Amino acid sequence: MTNSGIMTEATTPAGSVLERGRSATTAELGNRAEWIRLRTIDLIDQAGGGHYSSTFSVAELYSVLYYHTMRLRHSEPKWVDRDRFLLGKGHAAIGLWPIFADLGFFPVAWLDGYGTLGSPLTDHPNMRTAPGTDFSSGSLGHNLSVGVGIALAGRANERDYRTFVLTGDGEIQEGQVWEAAMAASHYGLGNLVAIVDANGYAGGDGSTSVTMNIEPIADRFSAFGWNTVEINGNDIEEVVAAFDELPSPSSKIPTCVIARTMKGKGVKMMELAPNAWHIGKLLTGADLVQARDEIESRIR
């Protein structure tokens, strides 16, 4: 692929502050999402395993958060005033690694070692090894609680950063998520944003709500005292609008963005059989070519 038309921070000077709501066109952010899908395919191919469909459902969310919404500082992943991002559904970390390299959080060459023994970049993210990872994950249901702690620390330390926590929709079957939801509204954490990747499928038994009903997600968060916004999470304009309209971090009500997405979004064979592509299946031969062609054809 070429990089034409795909925005990048690769040439941004180290130390530059990437402000909240910085300029990016819908086309640029959409292209970036497709780039995330392509790089995910590359890395899974290289490692011999990984979660395609879980990552494809959040590609637009990643693109908008890291190239438009979040306040960051190039090459300084631990900058104290950055907005934080926690990936509750840690199995989609593979889509973050190319972004973090592009933002200068670690050398692009690190991506070459993905999947090998000793690589700092792992299937689920490890904050101790992968710069840019604001908290480790792997055990579903923990990260919203951790996000509450980080948001509370923001208040105690008088910092105005936002804390975003992206959970899977299967993840909200975990009871601890609701303990955290209760605490977030109790403590008035307007600096906390939960994003539920409502792709409708959990990893093991298929359709999320057939396994254990989680709907209506918005009503449930609303009943726990949260603002809720429901969007098409694969539509760049809707994602941008939802994040642009977040209340101030100093406000008193946490916000939950329910992102209705498609598991496997962007590659037809995965959209049609999202769970078959959750883990264990590898794109090879003609399938690999077709998947890449499909994605590249959408880059404008």
Next chain:
Amino acid sequence: MTELSTEEKMEDIFSEESVKRAAQARNIGAELSRLNDVRGDVAVLVADMGVVAGEFRQRHPTHFFDLGIAETNTMSVAAGLAAEGLIPFTMLMSCFGMLKCAEQIRTDVASNHLPVRIVARGTGLALGFFGTSHHTVEDIAIARSITNMTVVAPSDFNAFLSLVESTIDLPGPVYFRMSSGAEDASVYDSVPVIERGRFMTVRPGSDVTVIAIGNGVVAALGAAEVLAGEGVSVEVIDAAYLKPVDEQAILRAAEHTGRILTVEEHNVIGGLGTIVAEVLGRHRAPSLLKIFGLPDEDLAVSWPAVLIEHYGLTVTGVLEQLRQLLAEEK
């Protein structure tokens, strides 16, 4: 088992001793307040047990968080605070604080090397009146097998103060195993210096060694006093640090007396006795070893004092164990 009348049971709750214990529990809040006055980075988290840190809550309201009856959330929230540079003390009932939160402690706290302090109150049989759910006799086994965890067992409040201070800058997590004695017993007249990974010899002796934790230290000191009257010299060691453990102290005792009794308010599997056995085995140190603790069976339910007596974690009980050990041939 000793029978207590209803009046006596009520007295147990409202006795001078219980009130004193409550007052000292509040002192934990005073100590942490004092620390935060100096440092500004201490936070206290409770799960509906705010009274134990009352003074901290009053003096440092921006650093005090009651998360309600939701222990696992409390532990993960603490991890988040620690990731942002605070030193959170989670004050939880041990049965829920360690057992229920074992995974959050391992995954969110310890794996990430975060400086969360887990103050587990009411370990062993201390909450045994309330039912089997409230016994905490597995916590050392769990805590010590978690990588990066420091495990300490203060035998009195002075030891607790010492351990809080000396571990405050430790980059990883610390598990404080608080026996009821950690809040009301008296082993040290003043705040002792307890070096990392060191046991404390609280009574020198040459015939037999008791290595004990928590309430066992006081029982061992009592038993040692009785045996001194019979001409038997008992060394009593307070195993304040369980991880890292004082291997040299254990090996010294093996060489010095060759008879070691361990005393703990914990299942005999996986706790202090196991630790000592591992060290002796690893170093092929020849010594008699008697592990005395709570049996691996369904434990009885009653008032703590009754349970302690029932299971022999008393001066009389330790004395009996020591006599048996002294009668054994080397």
